[in-house]
Amino acid sequence: MTRAKHLHGAGKTEAVRGSFEKKLEHMQRVLNSWVKSGERDDQFWPKSLTHFREWESPSDGIYGWTSPSVTNRKGRYEELVARYWNLQAKAMRFASIGGRSAETKRLKNSIRVLAEQNAVLNWSIMELRDALVRVDPKNPALSKVKFP
Structure with a gap:
């Protein structure tokens, strides 16, 4: 993670956790808008866990990280990883078959x-x-x- 690259210990953990939570909040907002409109639009949605991990938007306080262990299902952030997979499962109904771009x-x-x-x-x-x-x-x- 660019912002936390030189941090260690609790500082790094909190920076990663904060970015992870902001990514999930963004995904929840996007999903809510899809549910409201009934279709998928062109808002950003990570296509994979790797894409999620690499996603950066510094203006929104969203940073990527290089370690794949951050998104491990049985790791330090397992509750956040579970939320990610839950959001991805909910978004499946808006896959290209159901929701279409303009x-x-x-x-x-x-x-x-x-x-x-x-x-x-x-x-x-x-x-x-x-x-x-x-x-x-x-x-x-x-x-x-x-x-x-």
Whole structure:
């Protein structure tokens, strides 16, 4: 941890604990906003325990640390690690399947519109082909237009 790198003993422990708690508070605020809106947005959320450990935002009093033992389930900060995993479990319902970013929503809507346009065009082709069959059943174009 940048801030606690040169600290030792209780000072280092409190600096790490403080940063850990601020990270968890941030995650709880983000999760609460997702619950309120019903979907995931673009707010920062650590993707993994390593990403959580490396996360730094000095302006918010959030610092990373290099030791993976800080996030060990059976270590000095085990109650904080348990809170982290609890928040991650709660956030799972907002994974990319359920919650989508604005860009994903926009792209999905574009795909839906294009699929509808494609269906309309396919029906138009079928109607034109049927009209051509009625006018000239031996037309060579009929053999070239493959149709379901």
